[in-house]
């Protein structure tokens with residue numbers, strides 16, 4: 028008998044993960060374990076492979092080598108039903124990816140109905156509960172274009188949650204937002220973390236990483252250079268590459284002076 032009940036053990040296990048695009052080796056042997064209920068932030072320079080790592084976890088990218096296990100199921104096993112696995116993994120992208128021709132409620136119910144086979148009333152009940160949870164209880168009839176970027180991203184998070192995922196992947200969820208809209212999205216993510224959701228988050232928001240993450244991973248050139256408790260990695264990094272990156276991110280002007288001087 029097959030069951031979707033989550034087994035004991037880690038939420039995500041990545042072992043010896045390699046990914047190349049043609050001659051370009053983007054991931055060069057990543058080992059990573061994310062425990063259930065853990066919030067892990069992945070930081071690092073542009074092009075270091077952060078998004079590719081995330082996309083390999085739900086097989087939006089096919090790894091070149093290595094093994095990815097989610098909730099005890101090896102997703103890199105060619106025999107695994109990947110669509111079934113993906114239902115257990117929520118993903119939120121930088122570009123919100125809402126369906127423009129559907130209302131917010133429609134965006135939250137379509138996959139519940141088509142993929143999970145839920146009835147209309149049940150799908151709408153869950154959608155409304157999740158919309159209220161992200162502060163969009165009054166927006167169910169709006170179309171995405173009528174919402175701010177921050178509201179669209181919160182709707183995208185609610186949409187992912189309405190599928191009942193065991194874990195959530197966030198790929199730079201606030202990078203496309205105007206600065207004044209970032210806070211509301213981070214607040215929703217913080218609440219989710221407080222509620223015990225397992226989260227793997229690629230982000231440039233160092234204060235979020237420091238305050239919300241249990242662990243921070245610094246990637247550079249396709250490898251994990253450093254990982255540890257969030258506060259330690261962000262405020263007292265052990266590696267020179269991490270220090271240089273954080274100096275640039277936290278205080279770009281000062282880092283520039285240092286590099287010039």
Ligand SMILES: Nc1ncnc2c1ncn2[C@@H]1O[C@H](COP(=O)(O)OP(=O)(O)OP(=O)(O)O)[C@@H](O)[C@H]1O
Pocket residue numbers: 048051053071072073074075076077078079080
């Ligand atoms: N589908 C693809 N085809 C070819 N090259 C790709 C593809 N996806 C990513 N790459 C390349 O892989 C490298 C790593 O990209 P990735 O998006 O994982 O980095 P990142 O650390 O998330 O960067 P950023 O912070 O800028 O989003 C980059 O050089 C990128 O151009």
